Amino acid sequence: MKGLILALAALLATPAAAKPVSFATDIAPMLKTRCAVCHLTGQEAGNLALHPKAAYASLFKRKSGESPWLLVDPKKPDTSYLVMKLEGTHLKKGGKGARMPFAAPPLDAATVALLRRWISEGATNN
Template identity: 40%
Template sequence: MAVAGALALACAGCENDDAVVLRPPAAPDLTDPVSLALDIQPTFTASCALSGCHAGAFPVAGLTLEEGRLYEPGLGAVGVASAQAPLLRIEPGASDRSYLVHKLEGTQGQVGGVGARMPLGGPPVSAEFLEALRTWIDDGAPDN
């Protein structure tokens, strides 16, 4: 299944005037396992891992969503503590306890988090992408 582009994270508020707003894709086919490489990472790379957002030496909130860095201790997302809430950014097997999901849904305040819903200044992510992201996390957030 290809969800690339589903996230539509424009990062308009991330000090990057060259950000591109992506159109929401068709609903993903969740009958196949969700793939980080095919369904999740391409959207993070195109929409979030931009200069001034979640990329580079000093990414916003100390979180990089660059390809190959999601599992990086400290700056990555999988299994890494959030600096904004008492949760992991992505807790493998537990999308409800994954701060990244709450930030994308705008429910970060309910879990002790701060700041605005992501993408900052952009449209909310699609329900289809959130479903794919939750499924991938609930399946253990595999490096697939």
């Protein structure tokens, strides 16, 4: 009986499953406001177009030009070069260049965590 009570208490203490991160409503708007200013056409550094209509194709399962890593490696935020560039860990992992966003304040921890969660969930174009 005690085991059943503990199991029920643990179940009740567990938060409800979080709504999946949406690329269209959560990630693309952030890329538009924080990244597309410099990465608009795909001709800029990194060869990335990060405006909403092009961002997913520019990032998903594409190899970085600065490292051996994929820009977005589905279900693997720790090996996604985009995360490394945003967190400033890219140089330690064989990357090049500056932390992103360039010449601007880093993204806040909550935004990076949301991006990490989207990648962990499979980086779908939803």
